[in-house]
Amino acid sequence: MHLDKCLYSMKFVRIIDGFDHLWAVKAQDKEADELTLLFRNWTNGEYLLDFFMENMEDLKSFFHIERLDEAVNDTFEDAEALQELVLEVPYTEHLDELFKPLDITDTRARELSREKARNWNRDRHASWLRIYAIRLEPNVYIVTGGAIKLTRTMQEREHTALELQKLNRCKAFLKANGVFDQDSFVELTNEE
Amino acid sequence: MNLLMKNNMASKAIKFLEEHQSETPSRFAEEAAWRKENAGWLRWSRQLAVTLIGYMQENGLKRADLAARLGVSPQYVSKLLSGTENLSFKSVANIEDKLGISCFAMA
Numbered sequence: 001m002h003l004d005k006c007l008y009s010m011k012f013v014r015i016i017d018g019f020d021h022l023w024a025v026k027a028q029d030k031e032a033d034e035l036t037l038l039f040r041n042w043t044n045g046e047y048l049l050d051f052f053m054e055n056m057e058d059l060k061s062f063f064h065i066e067r068l069d070e071a072v073n074d075t076f077e078d079a080e081a082l083q084e085l086v087l088e089v090p091y092t093e094h095l096d097e098l099f100k101p102l103d104i105t106d107t108r109a110r111e112l113s114r115e116k117a118r119n120w121n122r123d124r125h126a127s128w129l130r131i132y133a134i135r136l137e138p139n140v141y142i143v144t145g146g147a148i149k150l151t152r153t154m155q156e157r158e159h160t161a162l163e164l165q166k167l168n169r170c171k172a173f174l175k176a177n178g179v180f181d182q183d184s185f186v187e188l189t190n191e192e
Numbered sequence: 193m194n195l196l197m198k199n200n201m202a203s204k205a206i207k208f209l210e211e212h213q214s215e216t217p218s219r220f221a222e223e224a225a226w227r228k229e230n231a232g233w234l235r236w237s238r239q240l241a242v243t244l245i246g247y248m249q250e251n252g253l254k255r256a257d258l259a260a261r262l263g264v265s266p267q268y269v270s271k272l273l274s275g276t277e278n279l280s281f282k283s284v285a286n287i288e289d290k291l292g293i294s295c296f297a298m299a
Contacts, residue, residue, distance in 0.1 A: 011214035016221050020206045026214035036220040043227060045241035045275035069246035076238050076275065080231075083224050136205040179208050 042079035058150035241275035
């Protein structure tokens with residue numbers, strides 16, 4: 001989608017009624033918001049079978065897993081644990097504990113930084129599930145999407161590179177609409 | 193950054209999101225609640241799906257092949273593989289008989 005078009009079309013949904021910290025992008029051409037769609041996929045064995053068949057070489061190379069049933073079962077378990085984290089954390093208003101900056105450039109200034117969440121304490125092997133989000137403020141996030149990330153970097157595969165584009169697009173939309181910019185920062189600073 | 197500034201910025205951000213809110217509300221919490229409420233039988237359904245996926249890989253089968261062995265439609269195979277189908281004991285026994293497998297490992 002061209003950036004100019006998305007600047008006018010991006011919509012958001014609040015994930016949990018009555019709580020302001022967690023939001024998600026709702027694309028016009030998709031049936032549901034990004035977080036809802038992620039967990040529908042991650043809890044659907046047929047979707048996971050197709051995904052791991054397509055990405056079998058990465059599964060073998062990076063995780064040394066050759067069995068599709070093991071990969072699918074691990075994902076079912078991991079998705080369930082991650083779902084618990086997402087449901088539990090917003091109520092405690094400690095989302096900053098769930099999300100971490102995507103890379104070094106996002107650690108310098110965390111306003112509108114690109115972030116990732118995963119089950120950080122997974123047994124057996126590191127979690128390959130990722131939720132990607134833009135951090136608006138301390139403990140306030142917009143989920144832009146997510147992925148099953150089997151490779152070291154997002155740029156290496158089309159499906160993760162797409163998620164990087166979605167993050168950048170959302171960030172550009174927010175910046176273009178003045179949700180956070182240097183002027184408002186200075187203005188607020190001057191109010192002191 | 194002091195608290196006043198954080199609050200001002202947060203309210204500005206939240207206000208922006210509310211102004212750009214989709215008419216379609218999120219179903220994440222509702223669907224997650226459903227998955228939690230139904231976790232008991234979903235666990236069995238997922239285990240059946242995982243068993244079938246292992247069987248397909250071991251025997252080099254595609255969905256259509258599995259459907260043929262089971263004598264069911266590819267659409268029904270899709271439901272079985274999803275791990276979200278609430279099957280009867282009779283259906284599970286039929287699958288086990290046709291494939292010669294046990295879907296649920298005994299603890």
